[in-house]
Amino acid sequence: MKTLTLTILLILFTTGISAQTNMSFYVSQASSENWKTGRKSFWEVGAGFDLRETGRIDTLILDLRIKIASGFRLEQNQDLGKEFIIPTDNELFGEMVLKYPLGWALDPYISASFDTQPTVSFRLAKDKLLQSGKFLDPITGTQSLGFAFKYSEKKDFISSRIGFALKQFRAENFTQLTDDRKTTDIIETYKEETGLQWTTDSFFEIDSNFNYKTTVDLFTTYELPEIWTVKWQNEFKSKVWRFITVSLKLDMFYDEKQMKKLQFGQSLRLGVSSEFI
DSSP states (O other): OHHHHHHHHHHHTTOOSEEEEEEEEEEEEEEEEETTTEEEEEEEEEEEEEEEEEEEETTEEEEEEEEEEEEEEEEEETTTTEEEEEEEEEEEEEEEEEEOOOSSSSEEEEEEEEEEOSSOEEEEETTEEEEEEBTTBSEEEEEEEEEEEEEEETTEEEEEEEEEEEEEEEOSSOOTTTOOTTOTTOOOOEEEEEEEEEEEEEEEEEETTEEEEEEEEEEEESSSTTOEEEEEEEEEEEEEETTEEEEEEEEEEEETTTEEEEEEEEEEEEEEEEEEO
């Protein structure tokens, strides 16, 4: 898995006939004092990098993507007399999709991807920080093959594919995704699942100052086809002045193996963003 990660990173920066890159940086500050939460204040800082690149290998089309998002929040709780540094955005994703253009409505494809976190991750439990992950621990790898469809016009595009998929979950110390709770005397560090994956990736430029991008990833196993894992990421971005942008992000995630309710994250940020094509 580590070899696959490094291979995707290398290819992403050495291959391609067209590329779209977005880089962003943001800082935010807030404070509050009320009877519900007491006296609190925090600073948040973060950066993002999203690269999409398309190349050719003979007649084959190679789509590559890498996404890095990292942010930290310094939270001060005056009532407890404590400070917490909590990672907020914490994602490292890489993917290669190889398609054979037959000229049909759907083209056959194979793909490989990984998903992990670039830094340590924590969750806040009452007044304590509990570490929940680190770089490559845990890490999820996915390989799939099936059929793909893509429509594009200028910058706008809709790319969708559906196929058979194999997922591997690996961990060393943080085994929330790999451990089987039924085997109380053994802590598993590896798990794999086979099933069906449907992924749709879209980008729409509403006008020169406003755009919307979204990714929907659905996965179900052959053992429990009625239960789906859903990952839906949305970002609305508006340019205020030159490189100054306001972005609204809304991410939703549902996986019964982790939690039997919808997980979500929402943020509204003012920052610096630049796009290269």
